[in-house]
Each structure stands twice: as structure tokens, then as C-alpha cells.
Amino acid sequence: MKLCRTCHKQLHYNNLWLRCQQHAMHSQIKMTERSGKCNILKFVKVLSFAFIFVILVIFVAATVRTLTFDVNAGLQLAPWEKTNNIAYDINQQQRGELLANFKDAIRIPTVSTSRTDQNTTALRDFNDLLRKAFPTVFSSHLVQHEVVANYSHLFWVPGSDLALVPYMLLAHIDVVPAEESDGWDAPPFSAKEIDGFIYGRGTIDNKQSVMGILQALEYLLIRGYSPQRGFFIGLGHDEEIQGLHGAMNIVKLLKKKGVQLAFVLDEGLAVLDGVITGLQGPAALIGISEKGHATVKLSVSMAPGHSSMPPWESSIGILAGAVKRLEDNPMPRLFGEGPERGTFEHLAHKFGLPLKFVMSNMWLFSPLLGRVMERSPETNAFVRTTTAVTMFNAGVKTNVLPSQAEAYVNLRIHSSQSLQEVLDLIQSIVGDERVKMELMHGFDPLPISSYDETSFGFQIIKKTVLDQFPQVTVAPGICIGNTDSRHYTDLTKDIYRFAPTWFRPGDAQRFHGINERISKKNYEELVGFYFNLIQNCDIKDLPSPHSAVHEL
Numbered sequence: 001m002k003l004c005r006t007c008h009k010q011l012h013y014n015n016l017w018l019r020c021q022q023h024a025m026h027s028q029i030k031m032t033e034r035s036g037k038c039n040i041l042k043f044v045k046v047l048s049f050a051f052i053f054v055i056l057v058i059f060v061a062a063t064v065r066t067l068t069f070d071v072n073a074g075l076q077l078a079p080w081e082k083t084n085n086i087a088y089d090i091n092q093q094q095r096g097e098l099l100a101n102f103k104d105a106i107r108i109p110t111v112s113t114s115r116t117d118q119n120t121t122a123l124r125d126f127n128d129l130l131r132k133a134f135p136t137v138f139s140s141h142l143v144q145h146e147v148v149a150n151y152s153h154l155f156w157v158p159g160s161d162l163a164l165v166p167y168m169l170l171a172h173i174d175v176v177p178a179e180e181s182d183g184w185d186a187p188p189f190s191a192k193e194i195d196g197f198i199y200g201r202g203t204i205d206n207k208q209s210v211m212g213i214l215q216a217l218e219y220l221l222i223r224g225y226s227p228q229r230g231f232f233i234g235l236g237h238d239e240e241i242q243g244l245h246g247a248m249n250i251v252k253l254l255k256k257k258g259v260q261l262a263f264v265l266d267e268g269l270a271v272l273d274g275v276i277t278g279l280q281g282p283a284a285l286i287g288i289s290e291k292g293h294a295t296v297k298l299s300v301s302m303a304p305g306h307s308s309m310p311p312w313e314s315s316i317g318i319l320a321g322a323v324k325r326l327e328d329n330p331m332p333r334l335f336g337e338g339p340e341r342g343t344f345e346h347l348a349h350k351f352g353l354p355l356k357f358v359m360s361n362m363w364l365f366s367p368l369l370g371r372v373m374e375r376s377p378e379t380n381a382f383v384r385t386t387t388a389v390t391m392f393n394a395g396v397k398t399n400v401l402p403s404q405a406e407a408y409v410n411l412r413i414h415s416s417q418s419l420q421e422v423l424d425l426i427q428s429i430v431g432d433e434r435v436k437m438e439l440m441h442g443f444d445p446l447p448i449s450s451y452d453e454t455s456f457g458f459q460i461i462k463k464t465v466l467d468q469f470p471q472v473t474v475a476p477g478i479c480i481g482n483t484d485s486r487h488y489t490d491l492t493k494d495i496y497r498f499a500p501t502w503f504r505p506g507d508a509q510r511f512h513g514i515n516e517r518i519s520k521k522n523y524e525e526l527v528g529f530y531f532n533l534i535q536n537c538d539i540k541d542l543p544s545p546h547s548a549v550h551e552l
């Protein structure tokens with residue numbers, strides 16, 4: 001006799017599981033449930049194995065990349081041979097003369113206060129100084145010189161080999177205002193020496209290059225040098241107020257002559273020593289692009305009225321809401337999508353673990369790194385288009401409802417965004433038709449110049465830096481400010497922004513700030529840099545990466 005296993009009733013039919021009809025269903029469900037659970041368990045197991053496997057593969061790949069990743073391989077590492085340069089040795093007398101010229105330049109207050117306010121007396125004095133300081137440059141039959149827009153200068157030094165495409169060096173004469181009362185240790189136009197440093201407005205922005213380039217040319221000419229590759233020198237007098245007269249007219253002249261340039265080297269980035277946390281040794285960052293720019297005016301107009309019968313919302317309230325939404329909703333995080341990725345990859349091998357691991361694998365870690373970097377304003381600038389509300393104007397009287405409220409927003413556009421994309425985003429973030437938006441001034445991020453092993457300008461600059469400072473790591477970088485060189489995009493595809501000015505911790509604040517200064521040694525090095533750069537440019541073609549490796 002068979003009994004149901006659950007209720008022990010007698011079974012009148014054959015049942016494999018020994019359950020009565022009532023309980024058979026139940027147990028079958030349980031059975032399928034159990035096997036279902038089994039399947040899920042199996043699936044989870046397989047999934048976690050697969051997951052661990054994938055993680056393992058990623059980890060191995062990342063490790064292999066960390067160990068083998070060397071963007072400095074080949075030509076980029078090799079300071080190739082070029083032994084016929086005239087050596088840059090200056091005697092004691094020349095050293096005194098070079099510093100005296102530089103100090104004279106600092107003492108002339110070539111201040112650009114606003115678009116309509118420049119010290120033209122100082123600019124005229126500066127014209128005279130250049131002629132006095134560099135007599136050979138101005139008298140040599142090798143050099144053609146032209147004054148542009150009264151105070152800017154264009155020099156042309158033709159090369160003996162007409163087949164070589166010329167290049168161009170840029171710098172600017174004007175400076176931003178400076179007041180001793182802001183806390184300077186020396187008057188800002190005194191060029192006073194303190195502990196081996198020359199203090200003054202313009203010492204690192206950008207008279208070190210104005211004077212450095214011409215001083216180098218002066219010494220080269222005195223020693224009988226004549227170039228194979230021709231080059232231009234452009235010195236603007238209004239860079240700090242956008243170069244609308246200087247740089248723009250120089251470019252116009254060059255365009256009229258049909259000039260195309262192999263590359264342009266302007267001010268911008270520098271040698272950073274101890275500035276990047278975790279990096280072993282100094283880094284020379286060569287600017288390969290600049291962020292774009294947009295100044296946007298937001299305004300709200302309403303009927304004016306008496307404050308005793310106010311409407312529910314005022315123009316001020318509406319505009320304040322719009323501005324607050326812009327601050328609360330930063331532009332998207334784009335870290336790793338622009339050339340900042342190249343900076344980290346080039347520097348990776350100079351970091352210790354675990355940073356080396358992270359930076360060698362930007363394909364994996366850039367979202368994470370972006371999240372870390374956005375926490376401080378200095379590094380956030382590399383992560384996204386930044387939004388800064390800079391002006392807010394409304395109201396004229398305490399008891400009158402203002403008809404008009406306006407705010408200005410200043411945005412610096414990340415390399416992988418366009419001006420139009422940014423404007424569209426602002427419109428959608430503001431999301432209020434009563435707020436009118438007007439673009440006052442703006443341009444897209446600058447194109448990205450080449451920096452691979454076939455890039456003539458980048459490699460020449462890199463070689464010159466490494467010959468002079470072998471301890472330095474050279475990497476491409478991004479300028480978050482703008483320079484005169486942005487007017488040159490029709491003349492060349494390769495614009496670089498760099499001078500071997502050494503920045504140590506705290507020095508970046510001197511830029512447009514107080515106590516701007518340069519060491520005497522560093523200024524001499526700058527002259528030496530341009531002295532060798534000009535000669536290095538005489539090479540017809542870059543050596544092939546392969547042959548450069550063999551030379552090692």
C-alpha cells in the first residue's frame with residue numbers, strides 16, 4: 001500500500017513521487033523551484049568567473065601597458081646628433097650686457113590697461129630700446145624689419161635654402177598693470193635684484209621671450225651665423241588686450257605675402273619643477289592647444305514699476321535663478337577626451353606606483369581621474385568647460401523695480417566641445433524664455449597641433465629642451481589661457497606655446513600677480529634656448545625614428 005508522503009492518505013494510483021493529487025502539484029512546483037534556484041546559482045557562478053576573468057584580463061593588460069608604455073620611445077627619446085651648432089658661451093661682459101638689456105625692458109611700463117588704454121609713451125620708448133639693445137639685428141643685411149601698427153615688430157631672416165618652409169617665433173611687449181601697493185617686494189617696474197632674481201612686471205610674461213629671442217639673434221649674427229631655414233619673429237604690443245592691432249596686422253601682412261609656416265612658437269607653458277604632485281623631476285609642457293572662450297550676456301527685461309506693488313517675480317529674481325542654475329549645473333566632465341590625455345600618458349613613466357599604473361591606462365581610469373581632478377578649481381579647468389559668472393548689474397534706486405537685469409558669464413571651452421555646443425547647453429540649463437542670451441565674444445578651442453615623432457616643430461623644441469635640460473620630461477600640454485598665436489591658425493597647422501621659464505611651487509601665482517620675477521640664471525638659459533633652437537631648425541628633415549634609436 002502506498003501512502004502520500006505529505007498527508008499519509010492512501011494513494012489509489014501509481015505515483016512516482018508518492019504524493020496524493022493535492023500534494024503532487026505542490027511538490028512539483030517545489031521541484032521546479034529547486035532546479036530553478038540551481039540554474040540561477042550556476043548562472044551566477046559562471047558570471048562571477050567571467051567577471052573575475054575579465055577583471056584579470058584588464059588588470060594584466062593594464063599592467064603590461066604600465067610596464068611597456070613608453071611614449072618616449074624612438075625619436076622622442078633621442079636627442080639626435082647635430083654637432084655643428086655654434087656653442088652658446090657668453091663671457092662675463094656679455095652676461096652683464098644681456099642682463100642690463102633685460103632690466104631696461106622691464107623698466108619701461110608697457111602697460112595695457114584696457115582695449116582703449118595703453119601707455120603709448122612707454123611703447124614708443126620700447127621701440128627705441130630694441131634698436132639700442134640689438135644694434136646688429138637692426139643693421140644686419142640679413143634681417144628685414146618692419147614696424148606694424150606703430151608698436152609691433154615683424155622681423156624676417158631669410159634662409160639660404162629656399163626649399164625649407166620657414167617658422168616663426170612670437171612674443172609680446174605689453175604687460176598687465178601692476179601696483180607696488182598690492183604687496184610687491186620691489187617696485188614692479190624697477191627690475192630690482194633680490195637673491196639672484198630680477199623682479200618686475202613682464203619678467204615671465206613675456207619680456208623674457210621678447211628680449212631672449214632678439215638677444216639670441218644678436219649673438220648669432222655677431223658670430224657670423226646665417227640660417228639655412230628662414231624664420232620670422234613677431235612681437236605684438238597688445239596681446240593682453242587680444243592682439244587686435246599687433247598680432248592681427250602681422251598676420252594680415254604675412255597672408256598678403258602668401259607665407260605658410262612650418263610651425264609657430266609662442267608664449268604659454270613652461271618647465272614645471274616640483275609643481276605636479278608625485279612627478280619625479282621637472283616637466284617641460286609644450287602647449288599644443290588652447291581652450292576656447294565665450295563671454296555670454298544674460299538679461300531679463302520687465303516693465304519698470306513702483307516697489308509698493310511688486311509682481312511675483314522681479315527681473316533680478318529671474319536672472320538670479322538662471323545664474324544659480326548655471327553654477328549648480330557645471331558643463332559635462334570631459335576629462336580624457338581632449339589632449340590632456342597625452343599629457344598624462346607622456347608623464348606616466350615618471351610617476352611612482354600606483355599613479356604610474358593609473359596614468360598609463362587612461363583608457364580605463366580617465367573617468368575616475370576626472371572625478372578626482374574636478375574637486376579643485378586648478379585641476380577642474382582641465383576636466384571641463386568652466387563657467388564663471390563675472391558681472392551682475394541691476395537696479396538704480398531702492399524703491400524702483402528694475403526693468404533690466406544683466407549678468408555676464410565667462411566660459412573657457414574644453415578642447416572636445418565647440419562654442420555652439422556650449423551655447424546650446426547654457427540655453428537648456430537656463431531653461432527660461434524670459435532670460436535673453438547674447439554672445440558678446442567667443443571662439444572655438446584652438447586646433448590640436450601635432451606632437452608625434454614626425455612633428456617637426458614639436459621635436460625640434462623637444463630636442464632643444466632636452467639638450468639644455470637633460471633631467472626634464474617633455475610632454476604636450478594644454479593652455480587654459482589664450483595667446484597671440486591663436487590669430488595664426490591660417491598660416492600653420494602647428495602652433496606651440498612654450499618657453500623654458502622655470503616654475504617652482506607658488507610661481508604660477510606670480511603670473512599676472514604680485515612679485516613676478518625670473519632668476520638671472522634662467523634668463524640666460526632662455527637666451528641660450530633660442531640661440532640653439534634657431535640653429536636646430538636648420539635641419540632639413542627630422543631623422544627617422546629608427547636611426548635615432550640606433551644613435552643611442
Ligand SMILES: *[C@@H]1O[C@H](CO)[C@@H](O)[C@H](O)[C@H]1NC(C)=O
Binds near residue numbers: 108109121
Ligand atoms: C607711461 O610710460 C612712461 C615711460 O615710458 C612713464 O613715464 C609714464 O609714467 C607712464 N604712464 C603711466 C600712466 O603709467
Ligand SMILES: *[C@@H]1O[C@H](CO)[C@@H](O)[C@H](O)[C@H]1NC(C)=O
Binds near residue numbers: 149
Ligand atoms: C599709429 O599712430 C598714428 C599717429 O600717432 C595714429 O594715427 C594711428 O591710428 C596709429 N595706428 C595704429 C594702428 O595704432
Ligand SMILES: [Zn+2]
Binds near residue numbers: 205206239267
Ligand atoms: Zn602673455
